Amino acid sequence: xxxAKALQCLSDPTRRRxxxxxxSGPQSVGVLAxxxxxxxxxxxxxxxxxKEAGLVxxxxxxxxxxxxxxxxxxxxxxxxxxxxxxxxxxSFKSEVERPNTQRKREKP
Amino acid sequence: xxxAKALQCLSDPTRRRxxxxxxSGPQSVGVLAxxxxxxxxxxxxxxxxxKEAGLVxxxxxxxxxxxxxxxxxxxxxxxxxxxxxxxxxxSFKSEVERPNTQRKREKP
DNA sequence: CTTTTGCGTAAGCCATGACTTACGGTAAGT
DNA sequence: ACTTACCGTAAGTCATGGCTTACGCAAAAG
Numbered sequence: 001x002x003x004a005k006a007l008q009c010l011s012d013p014t015r016r017r018x019x020x021x022x023x024s025g026p027q028s029v030g031v032l033a034x035x036x037x038x039x040x041x042x043x044x045x046x047x048x049x050x051k052e053a054g055l056v057x058x059x060x061x062x063x064x065x066x067x068x069x070x071x072x073x074x075x076x077x078x079x080x081x082x083x084x085x086x087x088x089x090x091s092f093k094s095e096v097e098r099p100n101t102q103r104k105r106e107k108p
Numbered sequence: 109x110x111x112a113k114a115l116q117c118l119s120d121p122t123r124r125r126x127x128x129x130x131x132s133g134p135q136s137v138g139v140l141a142x143x144x145x146x147x148x149x150x151x152x153x154x155x156x157x158x159k160e161a162g163l164v165x166x167x168x169x170x171x172x173x174x175x176x177x178x179x180x181x182x183x184x185x186x187x188x189x190x191x192x193x194x195x196x197x198x199s200f201k202s203e204v205e206r207p208n209t210q211r212k213r214e215k216p
Numbered sequence: 217c218t219t220t221t222g223c224g225t226a227a228g229c230c231a232t233g234a235c236t237t238a239c240g241g242t243a244a245g246t
Numbered sequence: 247a248c249t250t251a252c253c254g255t256a257a258g259t260c261a262t263g264g265c266t267t268a269c270g271c272a273a274a275a276g
Contacts, residue, residue, distance in 0.1 A: 004121065004124070007115060007118050007119045007124075008119045010115050010119075011115045011116045011118075011119035012233090012234075013112065014234080014235095015234095016112070016115075019192070023191070023192055023195045024195075025195075025199050026199055028252085028253095029252075029253060029254090030251090030252065030253080038234085038235065038236090039235075039236065039237085040252090040253080041235085041236080041237085041253085041254075041255080042234075042235055042236080044253065044254055044255085045234080045235085045254090045255090046234090048254080048255095051211075051212055052212055053212075054211070054212050057209055057210060057211050058209075058210055059209045059210060060242095060243095060253095062243060062244070062252090063242070063243040063244060063251065063252050063253080064243095064251090064252065064253080065252080065253060065254090068199055069192060069195065069196040069199065070196070070211065071193070071196040071197055072211075074189060074192055074193060074196055075193075077189060078186070078189055078190075078193070081182060081185060081186055081189070082186075083131070084127070084131055084177060084182055085179070085182060085183075085186070087131045087132075087133075087177065088177040088178070088179040088182055089179055091133050091134055091176055091177065101165055101166075101167045102165060102166055102167060103159075103162070103165050103178065103180075104159055104160055104161075104162050120263090120264075122264080122265095123264095136222080136223095137222075137223060137224090138221090138222065138223080146264085146265070146266090147265075147266065147267085148222090148223080149223085149224075149225080149265085149266080149267085150264075150265055150266080152223065152224055152225085153224090153225090153264080153265085154264090156224080156225095168223095168272095168273095170222090170273065170274070171221065171222050171223080171272070171273040171274060172221090172222060172223080172273095173222080173223060173224090
């Protein structure tokens with residue numbers, strides 16, 4: 001049940017920004033922190049959490065430390081969501097037809 | 109960018125338990141709260157958050173209020189994760205071969 | 217009409233966690 | 247060897263949010 005840690009990790013906006021930066025390829029900590037509105041130690045702590053959740057891996061490249069997205073945590077998260085997907089579509093069809101059904105209120 | 113709200117919602121363990129209960133079909137608030145280690149108002153607040161995130165819909169059935177999983181929020185979350193999936197596999201292959209790469213420490 | 221059931225909301229309490237600064241430790245540069 | 251660059255960790259601060267109890271409202275039951 002590593003999906004729990006993955007969800008908790010990705011719930012933080014700053015941690016998502018770090019993770020999204022890794023989408024363009026492996027990056028060092030300093031480069032990742034550059035441009036973010038938080039300090040470098042904060043990014044280090046975020047990367048530690050992401051690693052603990054199985055969302056990234058890291059290697060030491062000289063004095064630098066390069067991080068990279070790990071498909072493992074991402075895959076487990078995908079599988080967890082897919083568990084709901086089928087059940088959702090099934091019970092959803094018979095619900096939307098009802099006259100009373102209410103979604104989230106949209107901004108008009 | 110409703111995926112942000114969805115992630116924040118599903119990061120809470122109790123909220124996940126509520127959401128997982130809805131996998132077996134539409135349920136009323138009282139039934140959902142029954143068996144959970146929190147009070148019924150707490151479940152109501154969780155359902156409000158889930159609805160705001162587009163993860164559930166609700167209809168009033170007499171005095172009761174029945175909740176049901178909404179595929180919308182789930183789908184957007186799936187699409188967001190898939191954004192990383194391709195980039196992850198790509199940059200991952202060239203990383204795991206390196207001698208230095210470190211994953212999360214497993215419990216031996 | 218009165219009572220009971222079912223639910224949402226308000227106010228307040230308290231733990232979690234995200235951020236900061238300060239520090240120590242390793243690798244590269246001079 | 248000394249300095250500089252790069253990074254992780256520790257300690258402390260402060261906001262976020264999850265939970266509780268108390269209350270109010272609507273629908274069914276009597």
